[in-house]
Amino acid sequence: MTPQQAATKQPAAPQTPPLPQAKPESLGLSPLRLQRMSDAFKREIDKGTLPGATVMVARRGQIGWFEALGRQNPATSAPMAQNSIFRIFSMTKPIVSVGIMMLIEDGHFLLSDAVAKFIPEFADQKVGVEHNGKLDLVPLKRAMTVQDLLRHTSGITYDHTGNSLVQQLYQQSRLRSRKISNAEHAALVASLPLMCQPGAEWNYSRSTDILGRIIEVVSGKTLSAFLTERILAPLQMAETAFHTGPENAGRLAEPFLIDPWNGEKVQLFNMLEQPVMESGGGGLVSTTMDYARFCQMLLNGGVLDGNRLIGRKTLELMASDHLAPDVKVDSPLMPAGHGFGLGFAVRTHQGMAPFPGSLGQFFWSGVAGTFFWIDPAENMFAVFMMQGPGQREYIRTLLRDLVYAAVE
Incomplete structure (x- = not known):
């Protein structure tokens, strides 16, 4: 191989090493x-x-x-x-x-910290309570925490797991777009009402997307x-x-x-x-x-x-x-x-x-x-x-x- 060929040769793609096998x-x-x-x-x-x-x-x-x-x-x-x-x-x-737990091990924050500490838009969230076919917005009894996000007790939801009035708002939003940033996505979720009070229910949700944004905020x-x-x-x-x-x-x-x-x-x-x-x-x-x-x-x-x-x-x-x-x-x-x-x-x-x-x-x-x-x-x-x-x-x-x- 000439020096010119060596200079232009692309590095081999990294390979995933296999785990050991046995009978x-x-x-x-x-x-x-x-x-x-x-x-x-x-x-x-x-x-x-x-x-x-x-x-x-x-x-x-x-x-x-x-x-x-x-x-x-x-x-x-x-x-x-x-x-x-x-x-x-x-x-x-x-x-x-x-990844989130690694940052906790590094001492950057606690599981009990409020999500709003990292994403301020979450400080103004309300819970959407259905009443006579309409949503009443009521204040939070306590702040949503990082632990809530990890265990899906945040009150956040997914638009495809049901058709409640809150989920209908999700469906009408741009939340499914792959063309918005993690910051835009988190702000959009924060602008919508919660399904329930934090800690009250297990709702499979976009909570882990919000954790991804917290990783970005904390790690830079x-x-x-x-x-x-x-x-x-x-x-x-x-x-x-x-x-x-x-x-x-x-x-x-x-x-x-x-x-x-x-x-x-x-x-x-x-x-x-x-x-x-x-x-x-x-x-x-x-x-x-x-x-x-x-x-x-x-x-x-x-x-x-x-x-x-x-x-x-x-x-x-x-x-x-x-x-x-x-x-x-x-x-x-x-x-x-x-x-x-x-x-x-x-x-x-x-x-x-x-x-x-x-x-x-x-x-x-x-x-x-x-x-x-x-x-x-x-x-x-x-x-x-x-x-x-x-x-x-x-x-x-x-x-x-x-x-x-x-x-x-």
Whole structure:
């Protein structure tokens, strides 16, 4: 190679190092039962329920099963690959929640601090109470806190989880735009009334988007720059970002254009388009192995490859139930026998839920069908990736049934 060629040669794209692998039986996982799991997902693909998926099961620090099934994109014949790229939507939330807790560990603020301390527009918020078909605006009984944002007791909502008068205001706003900044988005949320008093109810919401803005205010960096510096680069999650480059156009996992169950059109964002808004609640794209590295760090108590990201006791706090008995919970997203921590749902009862698991297990998922859980009791995690929004709840339960059936 000439000096001129050396000078113009582009550096190789960073690669995500794989986690170590082992035979399932050496990890206390039944190969026969994992094969049955694989066969079950192949049946779903053959039925046309989902185009394709990746499934990973890891235990005792090693991957016991990692498989790509079906098609990456229903419009092409390209098979799903282990390094296919997915919109992980709300699986962004645990990453951003870890980022917030890192700033708390750095001493920048407290969980009990008011959100208005960082975003002054929240100081003037009111609660919208429906009365005779109209909204009465009433003052806050107490300030919304950072802890409220993390556990979704802020009173903020999502426009797609219901059709209350407050949610109708959300629907009429520009909140879904990817062309507004995180600062503009936060100010817009602050200009709208809350669904309830802070601390009164669990409402899945845009709260984690507001956490993303707090990260920007406190760190002085964009959310993507902070996440890359403090989480993604240390974990070597080389392919997790708010968009991906044109060189990866052939690796994008896509959904059916029409949902196979309800016949509705499926529209997901373009992963090649760089958004203005870096949504802390749902904007990241990632690969199965990238997210597996995040999961292994969580399972290890905050450390991976000797690199500690977050303290063990801080992570224990995050993976504990933070919902008081008087907090109203009425959502299909919160299964029976579960509570919610600081960025994750947490299993609080061995029974009650219609699927197996362990006490202390914590998890979350994405609206397009991605899903993960961490099971400290079994020293195990699982990552599942697909782009099938309409099938996500069925597949989450199916996956739990199949994986736990394989645990020896």
